[in-house]
Structure formats: C-alpha cells, structure tokens
Amino acid sequence: MTAEGATAASETAADGAERHIGLIGYGAAGRACAVLLLADARYRLTVLTRSPLEEDLPERLTAVTSLEALLAAGPQIIVEAASAEAFSSMVPECLRAGIDVVAASIGALQSPETGDAVVAACREGHSHLVLPSGAVGGLDYLAAAALSGDIAVTYTSRKPPAAWTAELAEAGLAEEARAREVTLFEGSAPEAARLYPRNLNAGLTVALAAGIERTRVRVVADPSVTTNTHEIAVTGAAGDAFLRFANKPSPDNPKTSMITALSLASAVQRRFDPMQ
Numbered sequence: 001m002t003a004e005g006a007t008a009a010s011e012t013a014a015d016g017a018e019r020h021i022g023l024i025g026y027g028a029a030g031r032a033c034a035v036l037l038l039a040d041a042r043y044r045l046t047v048l049t050r051s052p053l054e055e056d057l058p059e060r061l062t063a064v065t066s067l068e069a070l071l072a073a074g075p076q077i078i079v080e081a082a083s084a085e086a087f088s089s090m091v092p093e094c095l096r097a098g099i100d101v102v103a104a105s106i107g108a109l110q111s112p113e114t115g116d117a118v119v120a121a122c123r124e125g126h127s128h129l130v131l132p133s134g135a136v137g138g139l140d141y142l143a144a145a146a147l148s149g150d151i152a153v154t155y156t157s158r159k160p161p162a163a164w165t166a167e168l169a170e171a172g173l174a175e176e177a178r179a180r181e182v183t184l185f186e187g188s189a190p191e192a193a194r195l196y197p198r199n200l201n202a203g204l205t206v207a208l209a210a211g212i213e214r215t216r217v218r219v220v221a222d223p224s225v226t227t228n229t230h231e232i233a234v235t236g237a238a239g240d241a242f243l244r245f246a247n248k249p250s251p252d253n254p255k256t257s258m259i260t261a262l263s264l265a266s267a268v269q270r271r272f273d274p275m276q
C-alpha cells in the first residue's frame, strides 16, 4: 500500500461521521442489507415500504410509506431492493434529486424507456446509478475485456427444475427435466429480463458490463444443480475466462441468495471509501 493509501485507510477507520441510507423495499434482500449496514454504528436507515411496518424496528431504522417522505429525510445514498416496477417508477426521481442509487432490480433496464429516464435523471441530478454485482461477479473483468472490442460472452443461469415448475409444465418438459438439463430460453439479455423479471437481473448485469450485443443468455433447468448457479463464459482478444457462482441461500431467508444482500451492502460501503 502506498503512503497515500495508508493515510486514506486510517482516515476511513477514524471516520465516525453518520451515514444515512435510504432503502426502497424491505423484503428478503432489503432486510438482509439493512442488518449488514446497521451492524456498523455509523449507519442509519430510512426504509420505504408500501404500508406501515407493524413490527419492532431495529435501532437506527425509520420507516416511511412514500417516496416524498424518503427524499425529504435526506439520505446520502438510496438502495433499491424492491421490484422492476418500483425501480422504473422511483429510481429516476431519486437520481434527479441528486442522490446516487444502488439498484438490485437491474432487470428493469431491459426497457429502453427506463434506461433513457435513468440517464437523463443522472445528468439532471449530477448523480450515478450504481450497478452492484448482485448474484454474480467479474464485472470489472468483463468491462475491461470489452474494451478490446472483440469479446463474446455467454451467461448461463442454472437452477434446479423445482425453480421452473410452471415454465417446464407449460412447455411439456417437466418429465425430461427430471432426467437431464433442459434449456428454457436462449437469446438476448433484455429479452431474458423481460420474460423472467425476477430471475434474470444477473443476465442483464453481465450484458451491461460486457455489451448487450456481445452477450447471449441461456436459462437452464438442471437436475444436477442443487443451488442457483450462474456461469459466465468469455472468449476475446485479451484471453478467455470462465466464471461460475454457486450461490447459497441467505441463512435468515432461503428466498434470497446470501450474496445479493452482501453485494448491496458492499456497494454502499464502497461509496464512502476513499480508495475506489
């Protein structure tokens, strides 16, 4: 570490300044992210929920039920962990208000209107939309390799057939998927995110890093996997790579991957870090 780096690190350690974070959505990922941030006494959270929370709230967490109230509370950063609809209807307004947003529901960006609204809002508010790595990783590698102008990326989502019960039944493939892997979809990342809005955030995250035109997405029901698995295969002028993420469910909430909330909290923490 350079002398400059060491100074920056010690300043961070000594930084007792309060960090006020807004959170849209208090479900599986939002709650887990809140727990992680609140473990550091410098953090306080204002959480936007659809209806008033009828439960004992953790210390340093306040709940509101309108975007107006969330913005009026004056958070430094907002985390969106709600839904693609919530992203489209609220994230541009947060960005226009000059607040950086760390967003989980990246699949919302499959809509060109939403993408345009985000870019216009960032320009108006001099703010940034932060795309966390979420359920995957290696986005820095993808963005760097894409600069060579010559890469091809395949992102494959592999889940146990039980995760695709309705889709397999509808396609008449339920029996086959018990014996061997079945490809449910192959195509572009925006189309995948449009068809599977709750499941294909990772595909769009990969495509936004590598380039939409250079990324193919596959959705596979695979009886040999027991956990949600993501694979990223890259071939390019700078070399080849294969990344595989076998995600464990959150210990507190099996509905969400543990890594998603960790990624949201880590993206928030990095915004305050002098070493970017």
Ligand SMILES: NC(=O)c1ccc[n+]([C@@H]2O[C@H](COP(=O)([O-])OP(=O)(O)OC[C@H]3O[C@@H](n4cnc5c(N)ncnc54)[C@H](O)[C@@H]3O)[C@@H](O)[C@H]2O)c1
Pocket: 024, 025, 026, 027, 028, 029, 030, 048, 049, 050, 081, 082, 083, 084, 085, 086, 103, 104, 105, 106, 133, 134, 135, 136, 197, 198, 199, 201, 202, 205, 255, 256, 257, 260
């Ligand atoms: N980027 C990734 O890799 C990744 C990984 C997992 C999940 N996600 C996305 O993160 C989001 C949250 O996931 P989750 O597992 O926590 O879902 P969840 O259903 O457990 O929680 C979402 C919460 O947001 C609330 N909500 C929805 N719309 C709202 C609105 N307009 N205002 C206030 N609250 C609202 C819901 O009531 C719910 O409590 C989803 O969009 C999901 O697709 C992204």
